[in-house]
Amino acid sequence: MRWGEIIRRLVLIPPTLFGVCVIVFVLLRVVPGDPIAMMIPPGASPADIDRLRAFYGLDQSILQQFITWLGQALTGNFGRSISLHQNVFELVLARLPATLELSLLATLIATALGVMVALTGVYVRGRRLEWAIDGGIGVFLAIPDFLWALILLLLFGVLIPLLPISGRIDPQLDVAFRTNFYLVESLLTGRLDVALALLQHMILPAVALALPFAALVARLLKASLAEAEDQDYAQIARARGFSRPAILWREVFPNALIPTVALGGVQVTLLLGGTVLVERIFSYEGIGNMAIDAVINRDFPLIQGLILTFAVLFIALNLAVDLLVRLLDPRLRHG
Amino acid sequence: MTAVLAVHDLHVAIGERGRAANVLRGASLEVGAGEVRGLVGESGAGKSMLGRAVLGLLPANAVIGGGTILFEGRDLLAMPEPERRGLLGRRIALIPQDPITSLNPVKRVGAQIAVTLRHHLALSKRAALERATELLAEVAIREPRRVLELYPHEISGGMRQRVLIAMAFACDPGLVIADEPTTALDVTVQRQVLQLVERLRQRHGAAVLFITHDLGVVAKICRTMTVLHAGRVLEEGETADVLARPRHPYTRALLAATPRADRPAEALRPVPPALIESLWSEAHRLDRLDVAGRA
Amino acid sequence: MADLTLSGPIERPSRWLASVARGGTRLWCGGTLVGILFLIALLAPLLAPHDPIEQDLLAAQLPPAWIQGGEWTYPLGTDSLGRCVLSRLMYAARTAVAVALIAASLAAAIGIAFGLIAGMFGGWIDQGVSRLIDVWMAFPPVLLSIVLAAVIGAGLTSVIAAIVVVDWTRFARVVRAETMVQLQRDYAAAARVLGLSRGQILRLEILPNLVPLIVTLLAVEMGIAILVEVILSFVGISVAGDVPTWGGMIVEGRQIVYQSPWIMALPIVSVILSVIGFNLLGDGLRAALDPVQRR
Numbered sequence A: 001m002r003w004g005e006i007i008r009r010l011v012l013i014p015p016t017l018f019g020v021c022v023i024v025f026v027l028l029r030v031v032p033g034d035p036i037a038m039m040i041p042p043g044a045s046p047a048d049i050d051r052l053r054a055f056y057g058l059d060q061s062i063l064q065q066f067i068t069w070l071g072q073a074l075t076g077n078f079g080r081s082i083s084l085h086q087n088v089f090e091l092v093l094a095r096l097p098a099t100l101e102l103s104l105l106a107t108l109i110a111t112a113l114g115v116m117v118a119l120t121g122v123y124v125r126g127r128r129l130e131w132a133i134d135g136g137i138g139v140f141l142a143i144p145d146f147l148w149a150l151i152l153l154l155l156f157g158v159l160i161p162l163l164p165i166s167g168r169i170d171p172q173l174d175v176a177f178r179t180n181f182y183l184v185e186s187l188l189t190g191r192l193d194v195a196l197a198l199l200q201h202m203i204l205p206a207v208a209l210a211l212p213f214a215a216l217v218a219r220l221l222k223a224s225l226a227e228a229e230d231q232d233y234a235q236i237a238r239a240r241g242f243s244r245p246a247i248l249w250r251e252v253f254p255n256a257l258i259p260t261v262a263l264g265g266v267q268v269t270l271l272l273g274g275t276v277l278v279e280r281i282f283s284y285e286g287i288g289n290m291a292i293d294a295v296i297n298r299d300f301p302l303i304q305g306l307i308l309t310f311a312v313l314f315i316a317l318n319l320a321v322d323l324l325v326r327l328l329d330p331r332l333r334h335g
Numbered sequence B: 001m002t003a004v005l006a007v008h009d010l011h012v013a014i015g016e017r018g019r020a021a022n023v024l025r026g027a028s029l030e031v032g033a034g035e036v037r038g039l040v041g042e043s044g045a046g047k048s049m050l051g052r053a054v055l056g057l058l059p060a061n062a063v064i065g066g067g068t069i070l071f072e073g074r075d076l077l078a079m080p081e082p083e084r085r086g087l088l089g090r091r092i093a094l095i096p097q098d099p100i101t102s103l104n105p106v107k108r109v110g111a112q113i114a115v116t117l118r119h120h121l122a123l124s125k126r127a128a129l130e131r132a133t134e135l136l137a138e139v140a141i142r143e144p145r146r147v148l149e150l151y152p153h154e155i156s157g158g159m160r161q162r163v164l165i166a167m168a169f170a171c172d173p174g175l176v177i178a179d180e181p182t183t184a185l186d187v188t189v190q191r192q193v194l195q196l197v198e199r200l201r202q203r204h205g206a207a208v209l210f211i212t213h214d215l216g217v218v219a220k221i222c223r224t225m226t227v228l229h230a231g232r233v234l235e236e237g238e239t240a241d242v243l244a245r246p247r248h249p250y251t252r253a254l255l256a257a258t259p260r261a262d263r264p265a266e267a268l269r270p271v272p273p274a275l276i277e278s279l280w281s282e283a284h285r286l287d288r289l290d291v292a293g294r295a
Numbered sequence C: 001m002a003d004l005t006l007s008g009p010i011e012r013p014s015r016w017l018a019s020v021a022r023g024g025t026r027l028w029c030g031g032t033l034v035g036i037l038f039l040i041a042l043l044a045p046l047l048a049p050h051d052p053i054e055q056d057l058l059a060a061q062l063p064p065a066w067i068q069g070g071e072w073t074y075p076l077g078t079d080s081l082g083r084c085v086l087s088r089l090m091y092a093a094r095t096a097v098a099v100a101l102i103a104a105s106l107a108a109a110i111g112i113a114f115g116l117i118a119g120m121f122g123g124w125i126d127q128g129v130s131r132l133i134d135v136w137m138a139f140p141p142v143l144l145s146i147v148l149a150a151v152i153g154a155g156l157t158s159v160i161a162a163i164v165v166v167d168w169t170r171f172a173r174v175v176r177a178e179t180m181v182q183l184q185r186d187y188a189a190a191a192r193v194l195g196l197s198r199g200q201i202l203r204l205e206i207l208p209n210l211v212p213l214i215v216t217l218l219a220v221e222m223g224i225a226i227l228v229e230v231i232l233s234f235v236g237i238s239v240a241g242d243v244p245t246w247g248g249m250i251v252e253g254r255q256i257v258y259q260s261p262w263i264m265a266l267p268i269v270s271v272i273l274s275v276i277g278f279n280l281l282g283d284g285l286r287a288a289l290d291p292v293q294r295r
């Protein structure tokens, strides 16, 4: 991935986002359910309904609506939510930090777990334990995040009620935050008790999101580790008197990391996409949960705004992965 | 004077039990202190396997069937693992064959040299880098300080091989095993590398086991030599003697197949297939006797 | 020499048996799980002890028979309306299998068509398809299926459409890449030299090589289809009201999870076993059908 490749990617972003907008727009206009019908109080006159319709621009043709929407979107105005009666941009911005914190925590957990499993797996290469580890990875990979969410909810919320299973923070806990990054803020300001309360709420959804991704990391990394360990430089390190764990960690791991990040980094989008259901299951107030509400309420502007947010996140993530790979691989750094 | 390295009656087979293939069939060889011994033989003779056995680098499916490998009088095969690791890289070092794949692509040259120094000599990071600079200067690398900061892909193949040579001599080893260190390089670089090995060997007082299939190289730098075929030693002695009066027909055939300045190219004769055939059938006969003897 | 014996598939008399052996445990376990699922789906009306929508409000929320308070007339207990959980699970398997078969085949058909066209023709056609895939990859898949299902409205068609529209890219991407790889292989080039038409090359050289890949993807996709049904149930836009589905049962169970956790747990277990079955089958098939493991 040379600079040229990254520039090519950058150039492709606007058309991709445009495509996303078009598809969402067209898709939503075919919705049979009428959002206005859900909003009107009983006994409203047809004139009232028409006024509401005009207010949300729903009386215009799809093309006109799209042009209006796009024009406004380019200036940062994504319209008003029909169900929540607020500016979409502000709504999304207020909820986004919750999802970002959750995804970040999940990614950290997944990476730590995946790296540990991969290193163990490659260390016991050729033994029976490797079989068991491979099998375990396969199972964890096959069961998606939202099923893990349900299983964890059942286990640690219901059968052995250790942890809260709903919300982002205890409603009783009366603390003020300046930003919406509750966890980061409480950690930075040293309010550890608050951070702990937040983590208690986040841990189950984060682990649910993390488990399949950890399995993915483990599978990719283990294969890369095995391949790198067979390379000459790793073999020769043995002839220099280094122990196998030291070689795996210091010589093999930095090399194996590169293909793993390149292939697995992109898959963080899966984890992000998984927040939609996992947040729903744990009633966590992020944009994923909000998206399902928006779909149920047929809140067009909000759905558009949210899908676009996810699309931007996905694309940004892809670029970040490219940059990270360049950073890890000296052969690409001076391209 | 005791030998630095004494391999005695080494048997190695590769493969699952039951259908393992023998690669070393009772090979023996000695390298005295400060001696340079050539280990020659055609490709597949088991030269690398012998070197790898000394370095503890045999493939995972290799089985050592018997024999001893004494280094400075102590048996490497019987020694506990940590003790052997203490010798490897410090007292016994390797110059590998392929300079392209033998350096870690994601670590700087300096860090790769320093890590061995720190591991075996307990040097500080600064001291290790300082010593690495000296070593690079010793292998005739100009601007060693700059090269320390570079990644392997940023230097040439010849330069990488010199870095590997510097790494081999880093801890003043008693024995260096060089496994075809010049095969992957072009001819002009080959000469420089040979000279370097010779110079560093003298300065650091190391013995060298020089593995090659090139009798010309052996004639140039090895005082003694061993001829290996099918995992067996066919002939050994002072290089001058062996080359002047080869006793084994295989050595004679090898010599006849080696290009020399004082001989026209037309005079080259390949090793006769019939000879190789008979050597292999002899090896397999020994294998069968071995199996019968054990049963 | 060693290389020769490794390269290229070796024709053996019992190729089929050899394939099954290569597939190993995964193929067996996966095949068994999926086989059981298909059997239950097929025979649900014969196997189920009750009508899945028959309510018995006097026997609501009974635990499974072996737990205190359970009754053997309802082996796995009853739900909040007193319907037999075992019967509902069995009938839900029917829905799951139907959705999986139809949705996966349709997604495969569309994806393979796009992938082949892009891979075979290249140029602007490939560019177009690739951009389309880019746009698709920029959507969160879960959200896209939810929006889609919302657009089309609840029902079996909606679930299937949501899966097909979201997942055709899985097939398209893999088939496109593999077609390009195959076209660059020697035998495809040779076929061109022989003057075969594009259609012939496609039929004779490319499709046969794609089969293992497609079969694997198809198995995995069936597992995914079952999951998407569960996802849509969560949002309340799955199959209509009184048709039992695993997703619907999980959502109902969620509401009374504190009183009767098994009502949610049992369909989760069914989903997990099916999904693992399909994945194992996919893995096993890939190993079985692909003699030279490529990824």
Ligand SMILES: Nc1ncnc2c1ncn2[C@@H]1O[C@H](COP(=O)(O)OP(=O)(O)O)[C@@H](O)[C@H]1O
Pocket: B014, B015, B023, B041, B042, B043, B044, B045, B046, B047, B048, B049, B050, B059
């Ligand atoms: N990893 C391996 N697995 C099986 N056989 C091997 C392996 N490496 C080498 N061999 C076999 O061992 C024998 C000796 O190989 P080697 O010592 O590398 O020969 P050379 O004298 O060319 O260095 C050869 O016959 C070779 O085929």
Ligand SMILES: [Mg+2]
Pocket: B047, B048, B180
């Ligand atoms: Mg060799």
